[in-house]
Amino acid sequence: ETDQSTPLTPLTPAAPVETKEPVSIAVILPFMLNEETPSKSAMRYTEFYKGFLIAVDSLRSNGAPIHVTAYDTEGSVLKVREALTDTAFRKHNAIIAPDNASQLAILAEYGKNNNVKVFNTFLVRDKSYLTNPSVMHGNLPSVLMYRKATNALMERLSYSTPVFVSFKGENGDKAEFVSALKQSLTDKGNTFMNIEVDGRLESADLRALPTDGNYTFIPTSSRQADLNRIMPGIIEWRDEAVTPMVRLFGYPEWTTFRGETLDNMHNLNTTVYSRFYTHEDAPRTHDIDAKYKKWYGNRMENAVPRQGLLGFDTGMFVIPYLLHEASSYDGVQNGYFFTTAGDGAGSYNDALYFINFRPGNIIEKSRI
Template sequence: MFLAAACSPKTRPVATRPQQAQPAVPAAKAIEKPVNKPPVKITAPAAQQKVSAIAMLLPFNLDNLNVGGKYSKADMQKANMAVEYYQGFKLALDSLTANGYNYRLQLFDAKDKPAEARNLALNPKVRNSDLIVGPIFPDGIKAFGTGVTANKNPMVSPLSPSSPAAFRNPSLITVIPPLDYHARRSAQYVYERLKAKKVFVLKSGFSEDNKYITPFKQQLDSLSKLKTKIIPFTVVRGDLAALLPQLSKTEPNVFLLPSTNQAFLQVTLRSLDTLIKSYPVILIGHPSWEKLAFLKADLLQRLKTVITSSDHVNYKSGSMIAFIKTYRKAYHLEPSEFAIKGFDEGLYFGQLLAEDETGAMKPEQHDFEGLHNKFHFVKKPATGWVNTHVYMLKYVNFELKAIE
């Protein structure tokens, strides 16, 4: 029943005052203002204020609620993700109404089907919104974009790290940094912090590795002006013997291991663990390693492993504790990672919409520090805006800690 009500195309105004929860805005740092620009002052009655219209396209898959229908495990996971994201986003909007802002949030079931995404792209209620949030998955984003070539309103890709180059939509805002920005950030760390003279790139032989290796090499070559040597090496059954003559016993040997293949990683990491008995090692890993359960924290710590991440939630921080309390009070549930992202994005885009006086949002002019990540957007004419901020994490005391 909650899903059916939440996803109705009917306009559902957000209350202009916080309902039960305390205003949750302090749970994240406010959007930075341009230098010397005073904060916007709201003095007129709420009823006379601008109402920002937001269309949210999420994969609730409500057809599975029909007689004879049934949710598969995958569909249920997608629906749960959609509900959790919506709840976080709406909590942020409810918080912002305490500042006198007004919103009209409309939910649509994108059903995780490209055909449905194309249909929604032609829906007047969607096209006339000030902001479109979703679809979530790449196929839906691509299908939706083909139907809105004349629509200049901003469209948020809220959860997908897919490269915006695949969509060619100048109105797209990609919130989750794509993989190439992780690779570039790692290259910057290797050059600026490690000051490495050479980097050993351990390849699995699968072409998937190149999605990380190529932008890493481009960035490192650019920063070092080709002075940092990149040594590619395809590892076969964990054998690193051919590299030994090139290794230093006095200075750290920097290795890049861009694979996520379980069998390859387990064999190669064991070989590196043997290597550190005679050679100092620093290992640069893939951002997906954070969620790979088969990787052991003690081994990665011995290898002085560093990875990048677009998510780093400090559950002990005061702002996070305040958010959790507010979320529990509103929904009687624990917030998931999708609820946290929904809150951060609702707070950021809700404030941008409310304070925009030009009719054209400019995310590239407003940085933001949320609960799960910082937002620093850059704009490219053909592919829209993309958040470029990623954290550098290192294994300390058998857990990942932010170092930059």
């Protein structure tokens, strides 16, 4: 084994070699094994690690030994520093970092000084990747996410009139995104409409719209209760008018909705943007679910995102990346498409998806 990893440049992996060096990865997470009864948070990090090990098993035939060492932070900076003093730690080529800013900062500095990649999966708002070439930011930063979603939506609005729906006397939680989208529409000379409703949207609120139009309704709120106050009125107006083409555009939070809300989203041919999505009926999802149940005797927690799938997808990207064989991965739940953040900086995951809930309970996921 080598004591130090070879410098890697995101998106420009070296050509595979016949004899592959071993890959060694440190997974440093708050497993909280010191607790008599682990918290739900600790159980989720354990689930992540279990999913990661399934990825290791899936990649055993790649021709290189894969070594994974788990370190329990116990929620303590001291434990992280203690791990770094272990001489065996120097063998690692990459570190899966915890969700604590102070602990991540320590590991990021270690990675920079020792040429080790530090994979930040859990701290979405961390900005160390902007100044540290060793940090790989596993989520598309929010500002870039809004910009990318706005640009992609602008293309889809070429032949559709956007209709922004807000509630009288209430502030929507998506003001930043809506403001950016309206500015883009204004800059390009595209028209849009604003509808402010009192309480809930009624079909009568839309009767001023020409029935020969093509409309994309965009609520200013992502809350499920607010969405349920909007969709029935749009459906009723569309069915009464017969002729208009109607779509709905929304937000990542909507991927968690079920029941009547989801049925209405399908009815309105709804598209949302999201950093990740799990199609529960997809064969890949079923395969990982079955293996997880076989290995561990229980199922993954029904959460969004599912930590077991996040761990699996992370492993399926990180290991081939370290072997110089892959710079991108479109996963079961999470995708990884890293790009550099500038000279002397690290890299960030550029993955963003449109999830289209079509009529007939059809769901389509496409990268944008």
